[in-house]
Amino acid sequence: MAATTGTYLIRGASILGGEPADLLVRGGVIAETGTGLQAEGATVIDAAGLVALPGMVDVHTHLREPGREDAETVETGTRAAALGGYTAVHAMANSTPVADTAGVVEQVFSLGRAAGWVDVRPVGAVTVGLAGEQLAELGAMADSRARVRMFSDDGICVHDPLLMRRALEYVKAFDGVVAQHAQEPRLTAGAQMNEGEVSAVLGLAGWPAVAEESIIARDVLLAQHVGSRLHVCHVSTAGSVEIIRWAKGRGINVTAEVTPHHLLLTDDLVRSYDSVFKVNPPLRTDADVQALRAGLADGTIDVVGTDHAPHPSEHKECEWAQAAMGMTGLETALSVVQHTMIETGLMTWADFARVTSTAAARIGRLADQGRPLEAGEPANVILVDPAARWTVDPFRMATMGRNSPFKGRKLPGKVVATFFKGHPTVLNGELNTPYAFTDATAAGVA
Numbered sequence: 001m002a003a004t005t006g007t008y009l010i011r012g013a014s015i016l017g018g019e020p021a022d023l024l025v026r027g028g029v030i031a032e033t034g035t036g037l038q039a040e041g042a043t044v045i046d047a048a049g050l051v052a053l054p055g056m057v058d059v060h061t062h063l064r065e066p067g068r069e070d071a072e073t074v075e076t077g078t079r080a081a082a083l084g085g086y087t088a089v090h091a092m093a094n095s096t097p098v099a100d101t102a103g104v105v106e107q108v109f110s111l112g113r114a115a116g117w118v119d120v121r122p123v124g125a126v127t128v129g130l131a132g133e134q135l136a137e138l139g140a141m142a143d144s145r146a147r148v149r150m151f152s153d154d155g156i157c158v159h160d161p162l163l164m165r166r167a168l169e170y171v172k173a174f175d176g177v178v179a180q181h182a183q184e185p186r187l188t189a190g191a192q193m194n195e196g197e198v199s200a201v202l203g204l205a206g207w208p209a210v211a212e213e214s215i216i217a218r219d220v221l222l223a224q225h226v227g228s229r230l231h232v233c234h235v236s237t238a239g240s241v242e243i244i245r246w247a248k249g250r251g252i253n254v255t256a257e258v259t260p261h262h263l264l265l266t267d268d269l270v271r272s273y274d275s276v277f278k279v280n281p282p283l284r285t286d287a288d289v290q291a292l293r294a295g296l297a298d299g300t301i302d303v304v305g306t307d308h309a310p311h312p313s314e315h316k317e318c319e320w321a322q323a324a325m326g327m328t329g330l331e332t333a334l335s336v337v338q339h340t341m342i343e344t345g346l347m348t349w350a351d352f353a354r355v356t357s358t359a360a361a362r363i364g365r366l367a368d369q370g371r372p373l374e375a376g377e378p379a380n381v382i383l384v385d386p387a388a389r390w391t392v393d394p395f396r397m398a399t400m401g402r403n404s405p406f407k408g409r410k411l412p413g414k415v416v417a418t419f420f421k422g423h424p425t426v427l428n429g430e431l432n433t434p435y436a437f438t439d440a441t442a443a444g445v446a
Contacts, residue, residue, distance in 0.1 A: 008424065009039050013047035013383060015373055017349025023052060025379040028422035032375050045427075047383050050416055053353050055087025055380035057360035057369050059179070059257055060154070060233060060305030061330065063089070063120070066107060067096025072310040072400050074108065077330070078117035080308075080399040082425040084330040085415040087380040088119035088361070088369045092154045093130070100125035100136035102144040109146035116434030117425050121364055124148040126167050126178060130156050135166060142174045149365040152179035154233055155280070157215060159185050164219060168228040177229040177255075177363060180219055182240070183281065187211035192321065194267040194282040202270065204320070207282045209237040216240050220247035220254050231363055232256040234307050236281040238291035245300045255363050257305035258292050260336035261327055261405055265289075269405075275316050275323030276405050279309075296355060297346040303360045306333050310401020328401040332392060334384065335411035342386075343412060349386075379422035388414035398431070 010023040015033075022037040023030055058081065064072035074091070081089050091108050093099035099108060105122035112120020124141040128134045130153045141148040151171060158164045158180060167178050188211045193199050195206025216232055220243065223230035235241065235256045247254050261279065266286050269277045277283060295301040309326025316323050337356065341347040347355075353370075361370030371377040391410050394402040418426035423435045 006423070007039055007042040008045060008419070009037060009042040010045045010047050010052065010383065013050050013052035015052050016353055017051050020048070023373065023381065025381070025419060025422050028379055030373060030375055030377050030379050030381070033373065045383070045417065049387065050383045050385055051349050052373055053349065053382050053384060054357040054370055054373060055382055055418065055420065056085045056334065056356045057364065057366065058086055058089040058306050058308070058330065059150070059231070059303055059360045059363055061089040061091055061308045062094070062310065062326070063091045063108070064310065065095060065111060066104070070312050074111040074120060075115045076398060076400050077308070077310070078112065078115045078120060079431060080330040080397060082117040082418050082420065083398050083415060083431065084332070085334050085382040085384065085418055086118050086330065087418065087420045088121060088366055090121045090123050090150055090364055093123050093125040093152060094155050098125050098129050099123065100128050102137060102140040105141050105146040105148050106144050113437040116437060118420060119366070119369065121150070121366065122146045122148055123154070123179065124151045126151045126153045126158050127163065132156065132158060132160060132163065135163065135170065138167070138170050138176070139174070142176060149174070149176045150179055150231070151176060152181065152233065154179065154181045157181050157183040157185060161218060161222065165222050165226060168223055168226040168230065172226065172228040175365065177231050179231040179233050180215065181233050182212045182215035182219065184211045184214050193270050193278070194284050196267065196285060198267045198270055204270070209239055209284070212237055212281060213239040213243055216243050220244070220252050223254055224250070224252045228253065230254045234259050234262065234281055234305065235292065235301055236262050236284050236288065238288050241291050241295035241300055245295070248300065255302040255359070256300070257303045258296055258301045259305060259307045260329055260333045262292055263289065263296070263340040264336055265405055273320050275318065275320050276327065276403050276407070278320060278323050278325050279327050280325040293340060293344070293346055296341065297351070303355050303363065304333060304337055306330055308399070310399050311403050313402055316403045326403065328394070328397070328399050328404045330399060331397050332404060332406050332411065334415060335413045336406070338386065338413040339411055379419050381419040382415055383417040385414045385416050386412065388412065390414055
């Protein structure tokens, strides 16, 4: 394995899309910034025309391991993350066994360190076995070596209001957050896609927007009552955006995420019956897409979370009703956000850094991620070529999942380099070598 740190002189990068400058990376930190920098023995990287950004942080990734290594492993998923510009990911709890004990979250944490491509932060389950009946070992997971701060039964809503209240009360003690998959189960039983005009035409059972919105409304009021932190996973409707905007206006401590696919794709794609477009929550209408973009631009929605959900091909390449729900996203997220938010004029690259890195690190309480590109800060840095154009080919990706909804699309922007703790995990758009963790490496949780 390569040495953990080195000296790199990044020349002429546009910092957050602004004026070009040099970045000197040494010993895992940004040692100096400015113009005309010199450093004897440094590896020089010509970054003219590239944008320098803080490493991206994903609050919502499914790495499948342990138990579903036929779909993804921590190794393959984090390789994909590094290529996509990520330096940290939060691994969701719906593995097999479920990450509902200190032992399982420590296993995921250790697998991430062994891989070395990004910082892997396990998400602990809210309830034992994701069954929604009994709180999991929240305190033990928080005190474990993994130092879990985010808890979620993602994929399954914590539908019992009393249990949700108790979870919010419990995590408050260690500044944790409950990340809710907002979906009232009684309103979505047997649902196959968004409820609306297209579902009526196709004769598929509809998934109403109110199923999501009613749970968000309930949970923001619970969070206000308890005085705890709530995070809303993969917001998908215009009504949800309005409820979150109302809650924030009242000072309720709520954050929210949107996926790249909900920023671009609509339920009209389901007319093809291609199960690559089957996802939870479902693709919605164009009006919802526009509301989500506006909510992300004005700060109502805090972050972009990929909800990267790889599946074996046999679980997707089948009839619609039997197909698994989910899409891959780690290697396409940057490009989709550039396409939908930056090239439309809704956001700048500085805004991009906020919604893909800074705010996500704050939600996950990651002290050394999402930091400014300034001297003395950890060198979690990516270099992006905004002028690049590429066609999505799932079979050329690092993830084991081939279920990309963007297959065949031409997208803008490409990650040229990813520096994780000062070490280049990606160079010239290709995987380089992983970072070598040591026992002395700090946990980096605020």
